[in-house]
Amino acid sequence: MTLRSLLLAGAVLLAATPALAQTATPAHPWMNTKLSPDERAKLLDQQLTPDERYGLLHGPMAMPFFFGGKLPAGAVGSAGYIPGVPRLGVPALQESDASLGVANPGNVRVGDVATPLPSGLAMASTFDPEAAYAAGAMIGHEAWSKGLNVLLGGGVDLIRDPRNGRNFEYYSEDPLLSGVMAGEAIRGTEGQHVVSTTKHFALNDQETGRNIVSANIGEAAARESDLLAFEIAIERGHPGSVMCSYNRVNGVYACENDQLLNKTLKGDWAYPGFVMSDWGAVHGVGAASGGLDQESGEQLDKQVFFGEPLKAAVASGEIPAARVSDMSRRILRSMFAAGLFDQPATKAPIDYAADAAVAKRAAEEGIVLLANRDNLLPLAKTAKSIVVIGGHADAGVLSGAGSSQVVPAGGPTRIVPVGGEGFMSFVGNAVYDPSSPLKAIRTKAAGAQVSFEDGRYPKAAAEAAKKADLAVVFATQWMTEGVDAADLSLPSGQDELIAAVTKANPHTIVVLETGGPVAMPWLDQAGAVVEAWYSGAKGGEAIADVLFGEADASGRLPVTFPASEAQLPRPEIPGWGLPETEAFDMSFPEGSNVGYRWFAAKGEKPLFPFGYGLSYTSFAYDGLKVEGGKALKVSFDVKNTGARAGSDSPQVYLTDVAGKARLRLIGFQRVALQPGESRHVTLTADPRLLADFDEAGHRWKLGGGTYHVAVGASSADLKLTGEAKLAAQSIKP
Structure with a gap:
């Protein structure tokens, strides 16, 4: 994965030549669309020769860099490639990075571009499934129209540390919000x-020591936090694949972790799809017994273990x-379920203007107004x-960097080398998507x-600000995988x-383009503060709007902004400063109390709480009704009490169970x-x-007793409270 991330710039789309859709014949009974994906996969798997079966279990990075200047035969050119089985009509897997849009690493598809979405944090700030x-x-349609049929997206890891370089690809610190938003995108x-x-x-x-760190956490804490986010996302989105991570979990590499992959994912959750490795995350053939089904980017492993x-x-x-x-059947099953056989990816024109409108909507909804004096x-x-x-x-x-980097339609308007040595020297380019806030502001303020x-x-900027009626400062935090x-x-x-x-x-507006929370020592002096995140295609226009x-201003924070690092469960980043090859452990004193729950448990006041965001109008909540029994049902009314239209995202929190406070x-x-x-809003709580x-x-x-809930505008602004009694329940894992 490291090398995959190094090869970022460029763009293209030579479309793949997809396998032709077939109809069921006596020779190809698996093409009967009336059969279930499981039935079709079983029929097809029985026809594979051993070599054909093993061929589905591993594949290379599809870049000329590894093949003497030529792509593997049949590859479109992307992060990964698994050859198909032409004899049986099995299409190749053309795999692209796609956290925030269809990537084009190393300009492998010469000149190809795509629509960059706002960051995952911006998307989660919309609270809009x-x-x-x-x-x-x-993103899926753009990929399909480029001949790509597997997207390496759906980042669900919870944001436990605001300094994580990859937070911009993820959604939030909360398992429900992350699971719902990721699940809908999937x-x-x-x-x-x-x-x-x-x-x-x-x-x-x-990201510090990601290849060697051991995340040591109890099962209950993991199930109630990160794993629950994945579970919800899988239930809602039905992803064809789960990508296992680089790190170890309780001492065992995630891509060969029997507890994670076999017992939890495939056992308790009955996940029917396949597990693919991250690029360079396989450490031995035993990973097959540990639950891994496909070895990806095989050149980055010490050897091709699944050959x-x-x-x-x-x-x-x-x-x-x-x-x-079982490994090959799971892969085929996911291919049938997604329609790779019946609707093969086909090169087609892409309406980038329409796609940019999708990105702009998300950017607008996800911009958070933090202060407005x-x-x-x-x-x-x-x-x-101005x-x-x-x-x-x-x-x-600004956009985030790493394997998720998208080459925007029209090309980047500016690439700023960040510099550095080692990893940074390769990924160290801050890429700016072509949507100028300055130009958009000039359009709005034509007079x-x-x-x-x-x-x-700073001196020159202050002098310019002093002469103007208004000043708008854009501040950036470039983050990278x-x-x-x-x-x-x-x-x-x-x-x-x-x-x-x-x-x-004093009439200064600060617009933040960041990959996560930042400190604001100047907050009390700013006239207004806007968190715009990485806003993608049409981000400048969305900010100006x-x-x-x-x-x-309708975005709400999907992550707590701490007042300082001292408030975090780990004030120092574990492994920071250690040699790259020195393994270390990472503990989780917060357990399942991630983010706002940690702050509540410790009685700490953050800079801005989870769920927070101001609006240009005002809202009132009333008429709370809480019903119990076998399920907890909460209903209430939301009213716009202001003078203009607006959007709100009321949140319902569990606050106490049988006298024990929790949030x-x-x-x-x-x-x-x-x-x-x-x-009138009605919500039924997931019993988990x-x-x-x-x-x-x-x-x-779920113990029987009285459950207290609250409705509020954020985790720290709870306006209505109620309670109901629930019967005791035992729920399958």
């Missing part, structure tokens, strides 16, 4: 006849032949002079003089820049309302969110 589904469907992709993964299974919570070594292990009796058939926002179009400062706002909006200051010198942030500060002296500008002009009030999100719903309009996992009994245990 429909937006997630639309985004997943958009469902959208699978609906386009493309296999989606969900990743990285599991507890891939930091000749696996054949030898089967011949010696070390691994049963039936297990190998004296209602400085929305900006009046009557302003006479200075836009910093953040390369003249060029575009104003809008100038730009690059922000390199493979490298964690050293701390929560804005890099390259931007905190000093913002402090100077806000001191010079929110700044000028053409779109409501868990158990429901949410995004609601769009006109002024004065009310909406109310229960504890009983390790000894290997069940979810």
